[in-house]
Structure formats: C-alpha cells, structure tokens
Amino acid sequence: MAQAMKIAIVDDEQDMRQSISQWLALSGYDTETFASAEDALKTLGPDYPGIVISDIKMPGMDGMQFLKKLMGTDSSLPVIMITGHGDVPMAVEAMRVGAFDFLEKPFNPDRMSELAKRATGARRLTLDTRALRRELSDGGQIMKKLIGTSPVMDRLREDILDLGQADGHVLIDGETGTGKTLVAHALHAVGSRAGKKFVLVSCAAWEEDALAKRLFGPMQPEDSMLPAVEEARGGTLVLEDVEALSEALQAKLLSFINEQGIPGETRIIGISNLQEAGKTSEDVLRADLFYRLAALRITVPPLRQRGEDILTLFTRLSEQFSEEYGCDAPQVTAQEAAQLLQAPWPGNVRQLINVAERAVLQSRRGSGTIASLLMSDHEDMQPVMTTEGKPLKEYVEAFERMLIDNTMRRHKGSIASVMDELCLPRRTLNEKMAKYGLQRSDYLG
Known part of the structure; x- marks a missing residue:
C-alpha cells in the first residue's frame, strides 16, 4: 500500500492556515498546521512523509530562513512557498534555495491543489527510493526476501553468507527468473562493502560502443554519471548478462580486474543469463576471464x-x-x-x-x-x-x-x-x- 502523504501548513495567520487546511482536506490530504517555523521544525525531520506549504513573511524565523533550514535537513523535501503579490525577486530566490514552487497571493485554490498533487507525487517517489536503498543495504532485510525452507534455499542462503564475506569476484548463474539479481544484492548487503556503492549494468541493454563508455569511459561532458568502474570504486559492480560482452570488452574487463590485484578494491559480480541449449558461461567467456569471475560461484536453484x-x-x-x-x-x-x-x-x-x-x-x-x-x-x-x-x-x-x-x-x-x-x-x-x-x-x- 502506498504511504499516505501529509501536508504541513506553516503560517502565522490562523485564518490562512485553516482555509488552506480545509481546502486540502477536501481534496483528500492529511494536513497538520503550525503557527511558526520554529514549531514546524520540531516535527519536520529528514524523512517527513509529506510536503510543506509555508508563508514567506512570518515573525521570528521567516519563510526564507525556514526554507534554508529544511533544505539543510532534507534537500529533497518539497516546499511550496506563499509569496506576496508581485514579490517576484523573493520567489526567484526561494526557487534558487530549493523551493519546489511558489504561490502568489491571492492564489487560486485549484492551483494549490495541483501543486500539492505534483509535490506529494515527487515526495512519495523520493521516500520509496530511499526505503529501497536502505532495504538493499540491509543484509538482514534482503535475506528475508529469499523466502523458503527447502534444502536448496537453505544452501543458497549459506552460500550467500559465506561468499558475501569473501573478497573474490563472483559468477551467479541459473535459469531466467530465478532471482539472480536479488542474490547479487544480498551478496553485497551481507559483506564488508555493504555501505559502499552498488552499481548494476545490464550488458545486453547497450550497443557495444555505448556499453564500452558506460563501463570504462570516457563519458561525455553532458553525462551526469561516472563510468561504472569509477562509480563502483570500493563497492560492487554487477554485470547482468555478462555473456553479452564482446571479446574486446571482455579483454578490457580482465585488464581492469588484473590492475586491481588481489583482493580487488572493487568486487565484480557477473550474472549469466544464457538461454541457448547446451551452452554455459564457460563456453562464451574467454577462459582467463571466466576463471577470474567463477573462482566463487553461485547457481540459483530453479523454482521446480x-x-x-x-x-x-x-x-x-x-x-x-x-x-x-x-x-x-x-x-x-x-x-x-x-x-x-x-x-x-x-x-x-x-x-x-x-x-x-x-x-x-x-x-x-x-x-x-x-x-x-x-x-x-x-x-x-x-x-x-x-x-x-x-x-x-x-x-x-x-x-x-x-x-x-x-x-x-x-x-x-x-x-x-x-x-x-x-x-x-x-x-x-x-x-x-x-x-x-x-x-x-x-x-x-
């Protein structure tokens, strides 16, 4: 079930607080009101399950100071600022500091509802993403996702706990749909790299030139991400469909692994999804790369x-x-x-x-x-x-x-x-x- 979103309304004028609260409540939102920024800050923590609507001009801590405090606590918290008529410079400054948007008095209630809908949607996505990241870095939680009491699942969990503590690279294979990527997450979460980066690249999803740049660079100036080998440095780099790597990219990956030495700074986990009858990872990967990856190996059991x-x-x-x-x-x-x-x-x-x-x-x-x-x-x-x-x-x-x-x-x-x-x-x-x-x-x- 989706988490219910709250809206915190901060305004020193009681009539304004009540009117905004009543309108948003009619739109189905759970609202709470505060007469001052100081009072609101006692409630609004870094994972506040909602958004904030605040006036800019308030006694004591004004809206701009309040906004800066909130952005310092949680820069992803959507804050909608209420500005005075014609106060464009202040609205621009609020947006620069990190406000989600602003409403100019006197404002249209429908416009406020529209902004609230967009802001709560963005907030829900942020909180869901954070929860997923916490879950994927929590070894105990992710191991609970490996449901089952069958002997093969008991053995799989034991293998994950053993190999998670090791430093070597890993090859995960098994039939399609068995949960190999979940196993890769679990290996990362129960090991010494749990607090470090976990970077996943699907090798089959890229053309060769694009995949080469995604993995090893150089990236274009307009790209917002580092090459995967740099992004994952010190953590775990997972290569889904590792068998899709061309000979040239297999050679580059092997060079990267060799340059790191033993133990490697970055752990490589290869996931093999071979579908061709009678073929294995050993058949399609160059021998030296296969043996580097398959030194530690997990085969995920089929459901049957x-x-x-x-x-x-x-x-x-x-x-x-x-x-x-x-x-x-x-x-x-x-x-x-x-x-x-x-x-x-x-x-x-x-x-x-x-x-x-x-x-x-x-x-x-x-x-x-x-x-x-x-x-x-x-x-x-x-x-x-x-x-x-x-x-x-x-x-x-x-x-x-x-x-x-x-x-x-x-x-x-x-x-x-x-x-x-x-x-x-x-x-x-x-x-x-x-x-x-x-x-x-x-x-x-």
Missing part, C-alpha cells in the same frame, strides 16, 4: 526444485496483490496446490509472480481457476494432475502446511480462531504446527 516453497511464495504474493487491489486473496484447493507443485515453471519466480497477480484479479471478478492460468502458460499441461514423481503424502503435507499457515496469518495467530475454522482440537493443531515448523509468534500483530 524448491518443493513446498512454491506454495509459500504463492501465498505471500497473492496476499500482497490482494492488498494492492483491495480484494480477498484466492483460496487454494488441494488439487490446485498439487498443480502449483507439479507445474514445470520455466519462467521460475518471475512466472509465479505473474500467475499470483492474475489469480488475484480473477478472484476479484469471481471467475477463473488457478488451473486455467497454469494451462494458459503451459499448453501441454493436463487439466487433471497426477502425483507422478512424488508420493501422494508429500502433496497432502504441503497443502496441509499451507492451509494452516494461511489460516494463522488470517487470524493473526489466534489459536482459538484457527481451531474453530479448521475443526481441529488444540493438541492436533499444536502437533501439526510443530511438524511443519510453524511458530505462533510469527503471526502475532
């Missing part, structure tokens, strides 16, 4: 090898999409659970995300089944699934775990409510939760 993680992921994703679309998450039947577990998932987690979103949209319309979505993705899939390849007991247990997990989440850990809905005595529920590693504390709140 992750067992009941598939049901856990589907549940989490459908919950997220149902919240986004304002509807209930679809209830998965035992047959649908078996179908999810047996699907080949050539698109892996990326494909599962698409199926979960479409399942929520279908549920909102009250039509369609998960089976129909799977068959639309896999025309060779039979509508009635079998349990070939796994004992029936495994499918039953996976479904049972998902059902208890979903019910516990829905009732926020209320054992009595779960017992009532599932018609289970307390002892049986406790035994099953212990069997499946479900802890009541995980669902509280």
Whole structure:
C-alpha cells in the first residue's frame, strides 16, 4: 500500500492556515498546521512523509530562513512557498534555495491543489527510493526476501553468507527468473562493502560502443554519471548478462580486474543469463576471464526444485496483490496446490509472480481457476494432475502446511480462531504446527 502523504501548513495567520487546511482536506490530504517555523521544525525531520506549504513573511524565523533550514535537513523535501503579490525577486530566490514552487497571493485554490498533487507525487517517489536503498543495504532485510525452507534455499542462503564475506569476484548463474539479481544484492548487503556503492549494468541493454563508455569511459561532458568502474570504486559492480560482452570488452574487463590485484578494491559480480541449449558461461567467456569471475560461484536453484516453497511464495504474493487491489486473496484447493507443485515453471519466480497477480484479479471478478492460468502458460499441461514423481503424502503435507499457515496469518495467530475454522482440537493443531515448523509468534500483530 502506498504511504499516505501529509501536508504541513506553516503560517502565522490562523485564518490562512485553516482555509488552506480545509481546502486540502477536501481534496483528500492529511494536513497538520503550525503557527511558526520554529514549531514546524520540531516535527519536520529528514524523512517527513509529506510536503510543506509555508508563508514567506512570518515573525521570528521567516519563510526564507525556514526554507534554508529544511533544505539543510532534507534537500529533497518539497516546499511550496506563499509569496506576496508581485514579490517576484523573493520567489526567484526561494526557487534558487530549493523551493519546489511558489504561490502568489491571492492564489487560486485549484492551483494549490495541483501543486500539492505534483509535490506529494515527487515526495512519495523520493521516500520509496530511499526505503529501497536502505532495504538493499540491509543484509538482514534482503535475506528475508529469499523466502523458503527447502534444502536448496537453505544452501543458497549459506552460500550467500559465506561468499558475501569473501573478497573474490563472483559468477551467479541459473535459469531466467530465478532471482539472480536479488542474490547479487544480498551478496553485497551481507559483506564488508555493504555501505559502499552498488552499481548494476545490464550488458545486453547497450550497443557495444555505448556499453564500452558506460563501463570504462570516457563519458561525455553532458553525462551526469561516472563510468561504472569509477562509480563502483570500493563497492560492487554487477554485470547482468555478462555473456553479452564482446571479446574486446571482455579483454578490457580482465585488464581492469588484473590492475586491481588481489583482493580487488572493487568486487565484480557477473550474472549469466544464457538461454541457448547446451551452452554455459564457460563456453562464451574467454577462459582467463571466466576463471577470474567463477573462482566463487553461485547457481540459483530453479523454482521446480524448491518443493513446498512454491506454495509459500504463492501465498505471500497473492496476499500482497490482494492488498494492492483491495480484494480477498484466492483460496487454494488441494488439487490446485498439487498443480502449483507439479507445474514445470520455466519462467521460475518471475512466472509465479505473474500467475499470483492474475489469480488475484480473477478472484476479484469471481471467475477463473488457478488451473486455467497454469494451462494458459503451459499448453501441454493436463487439466487433471497426477502425483507422478512424488508420493501422494508429500502433496497432502504441503497443502496441509499451507492451509494452516494461511489460516494463522488470517487470524493473526489466534489459536482459538484457527481451531474453530479448521475443526481441529488444540493438541492436533499444536502437533501439526510443530511438524511443519510453524511458530505462533510469527503471526502475532
């Protein structure tokens, strides 16, 4: 759900504060008012979840001083200044200092609403970007995104923790849609370079000349960024589709790696997305570069090898999409659970995300089944699934775990409510939760 945006209104005139507040409240904004800049500064911190509308002429700290204070605290905070009629020089100065825009008295309320809409949109984007950056630099948070209790996922997390602490370059490979870029973020976040730059370049997205300049320079005077090898210095440089590098660029990358020595100042993570049957990174990268990158190697497991993680992921994703679309998450039947577990998932987690979103949209319309979505993705899939390849007991247990997990989440850990809905005595529920590693504390709140 998007964060609700606030609007702080700062004006020493009570009537003006109230009229602005009432108008913006009618437009759906959450407003708070302050009679002075000094009072407002007690509330307006660096991550204030909204924008500021302030008069310029106020006793004590005036609007220009207030604006400079705010810009010193958070230069991205949108501040709309209210200026007197014809006071153009002051408005120009406010914009120079960092104001988002200005309103000239007497102002049109619709103009104010329009500015507020633009400013809150910009603020939301800034805060979302900051939150993402914090998340991607927080090893604990990003490791939580690697959902699953299957043996292959336990091993993947162990590999990330081990290799994250090492200094060598890394090659990440695996099928499309398995989450290789997320693994690269995790390697950076759990290692000694966590506070340094993380720079990602998709090698397949650039023409060779442009890619050469993006990676190694020289950049044009009008370019706002450094070459990637300079931008990432001391941190991590991630090369998606590393196999798309030409021979010449592979040679330049190898020279850069060799010049750094061991350990390198900048860690290189290559991500291989080879799709050609029977080919590997070793086949397309020059041998000396391959062995430098693949000294440390992680292969991300395909979704079909992750067992009941598939049901856990589907549940989490459908919950997220149902919240986004304002509807209930679809209830998965035992047959649908078996179908999810047996699907080949050539698109892996990326494909599962698409199926979960479409399942929520279908549920909102009250039509369609998960089976129909799977068959639309896999025309060779039979509508009635079998349990070939796994004992029936495994499918039953996976479904049972998902059902208890979903019910516990829905009732926020209320054992009595779960017992009532599932018609289970307390002892049986406790035994099953212990069997499946479900802890009541995980669902509280």
